[in-house]
Amino acid sequence: MKIAVMGTGYVGLVSGVCLAAKGHDVTCFDVSQKIVDRVNGGCPHIYEKGLEPLLVSVLAEGRFRVTLASVEALHGCGIIIIAVGTPSVDGRIDLHQVESACLLIGCYLRHATQVCSVIVKSTVVPGTTDTAVRSWLEKESGRKVGDFGLGMNPEFLREGEAVMDFMEPDRIVLGCETEDTWRALQKLYAPWCCDKIRVNSRTAEMIKYANNAILATQISMVNELANIATAIGGIDIYEVMTGVHADKRWSPILPNGERIKPGILSYLLPGCGFGGSCFPKDIQALHTKARDMGVEPRLLSSVLDINNEQPRQVMNILRRAVGTLRGQHVLVLGLAFKQDTDDVRESPSREIINDLVNDDVDVKAHDPMAIATARRSWPELMVEYVDDWESQVEWADIVIVITRGTEYLKLQMPPLQSKLRGRTIFDARHIFSKTDFPGSNYLSIGSGPIGGCRAADK
Numbered sequence: 491m492k493i494a495v496m497g498t499g500y501v502g503l504v505s506g507v508c509l510a511a512k513g514h515d516v517t518c519f520d521v522s523q524k525i526v527d528r529v530n531g532g533c534p535h536i537y538e539k540g541l542e543p544l545l546v547s548v549l550a551e552g553r554f555r556v557t558l559a560s561v562e563a564l565h566g567c568g569i570i571i572i573a574v575g576t577p578s579v580d581g582r583i584d585l586h587q588v589e590s591a592c593l594l595i596g597c598y599l600r601h602a603t604q605v606c607s608v609i610v611k612s613t614v615v616p617g618t619t620d621t622a623v624r625s626w627l628e629k630e631s632g633r634k635v636g637d638f639g640l641g642m643n644p645e646f647l648r649e650g651e652a653v654m655d656f657m658e659p660d661r662i663v664l665g666c667e668t669e670d671t672w673r674a675l676q677k678l679y680a681p682w683c684c685d686k687i688r689v690n691s692r693t694a695e696m697i698k699y700a701n702n703a704i705l706a707t708q709i710s711m712v713n714e715l716a717n718i719a720t721a722i723g724g725i726d727i728y729e730v731m732t733g734v735h736a737d738k739r740w741s742p743i744l745p746n747g748e749r750i751k752p753g754i755l756s757y758l759l760p761g762c763g764f765g766g767s768c769f770p771k772d773i774q775a776l777h778t779k780a781r782d783m784g785v786e787p788r789l790l791s792s793v794l795d796i797n798n799e800q801p802r803q804v805m806n807i808l809r810r811a812v813g814t815l816r817g818q819h820v821l822v823l824g825l826a827f828k829q830d831t832d833d834v835r836e837s838p839s840r841e842i843i844n845d846l847v848n849d850d851v852d853v854k855a856h857d858p859m860a861i862a863t864a865r866r867s868w869p870e871l872m873v874e875y876v877d878d879w880e881s882q883v884e885w886a887d888i889v890i891v892i893t894r895g896t897e898y899l900k901l902q903m904p905p906l907q908s909k910l911r912g913r914t915i916f917d918a919r920h921i922f923s924k925t926d927f928p929g930s931n932y933l934s935i936g937s938g939p940i941g942g943c944r945a946a947d948k
């Protein structure tokens with residue numbers, strides 16, 4: 491099938507390359523000449539595991555290209571996928587990019603001679619595709635839905651695992667406003683054999699938000715439990731959660747006695763809060779939409795409040811354990827919102843570094859792939875970025891591990907482990923345990939001395 495993808499970011503580029511790898515003829519569009527040139531040269535402008543070789547192969551096979559957005563380049567497409575950004579502005583999603591994509595598509599549809607379906611893949615609040623998107627397309631094209639297809643196909647890929655998630659999805663949700671759209675989407679996803687869930691576009695939009703809201707709620711729930719455990723003292727929340735995970739409703743036991751450890755358990759661990767381009771923005775957007783509809787979203791309010799406060803826990807625990815931080819040397823490991831990505835949007839690392847700098851701390855920071863994006867995105871932060879973090883361990887009084895990057899596991903092995911003796915290590919993602927660092931002051935979220943700390947101590 492001939493496919494156009496509007497937007498060549500994390501979702502657009504990965505979707506376009508993977509669709510091409512499955513045999514479709516794909517053109518991705520963007521408004522940035524820099525992105526067009528880089529990607530056509532076989533060099534993705536974002537980091538995503540496995541993306542570059544796949545891009546190089548689909549470019550070489552002539553089944554993939556990127557171009558500046560233009561009506562002419564849409565000619566002959568059976569499906570146009572909208573994968574532009576929907577950033578958060580004052581708690582609502584900003585639909586400007588979606589609108590401008592729709593105006594271009596509408597222009598094309600006005601004179602299109604071939605049947606074409608427009609599919610929204612960007613995350614948009616329920617009721618966007620069948621109202622705003624529909625009206626922009628109908629107005630600009632002078633045609634009605636039915637003359638062209640309209641649908642919503644939410645994307646569930648996770649940054650860091652995006653290629654694998656797209657190639658081997660757990661489900662594909664197909665929100666269809668017309669029968670033609672359903673037929674076109676079946677053809678598009680024919681090479682995939684997972685569950686395909688047919689719903690209307692509003693339900694498809696809501697599935698995406700419900701999915702993220704439930705995951706974010708789990709994270710904030712465990713973080714709240716961790717904070718309670720810290721306050722009580724003498725409890726290690728990691729041990730608590732190991733006990734909870736053993737409930738057979740979380741990790742079912744097979745007849746041979748083995749346990750299934752579902753991926754969902756990784757959302758049931760304490761940490762310094764969720765970040766990234768999706769969870770904070772999506773939960774906030776659903777929260778605002780609920781209020782617009784007259785529903786007070788009390789649980790979502792708490793999920794957001796807990797998450798906004800969670801990076802502060804790192805400072806609270808550090809101050810209690812170390813005393814004054816002024817003048818100390820701190821090495822921060824991990825800038826992206828999670829491992830294996832260069833995306834620093836809404837990363838808790840920013841809040842933590844900012845709090846440290848405000849306490850007159852001397853901060854150096856490392857990330858395996860996000861230093862360039864951090865430099866660009868946080869120009870105001872007074873931090874020195876270092877490429878060789880291992881040589882900085884001796885410089886540091888305190889090492890804070892904020893993402894799970896596998897290279898940081900070296901900290902628990904010689905020679906770094908012995909260099910950490912007498913120093914403080916803050917394990918903000920619980921990737922180590924206290925016994926990994928003999929002679930060090932090991933700190934984490936959700937464990938504290940017997941006696942704990944009363945709210946007044948914070």
Ligand SMILES: NC(=O)c1ccc[n+]([C@@H]2O[C@H](COP(=O)([O-])OP(=O)(O)OC[C@H]3O[C@@H](n4cnc5c(N)ncnc54)[C@H](O)[C@@H]3O)[C@@H](O)[C@H]2O)c1
Pocket residue numbers: 496497498499500501502519520521522525559573574575576587590591611612613614645646647648649767768
């Ligand atoms: N990043 C994720 O992990 C993820 C996962 C699932 C869903 N989503 C959703 O997918 C959408 C895209 O997210 P993203 O992370 O890829 O965003 P992004 O910001 O990385 O990419 C958006 C791209 O669209 C381009 N663009 C803007 N206006 C355009 C236009 N009129 N025509 C063509 N291109 C245009 C931008 O230049 C940019 O390259 C968002 O709605 C997001 O919420 C993201």
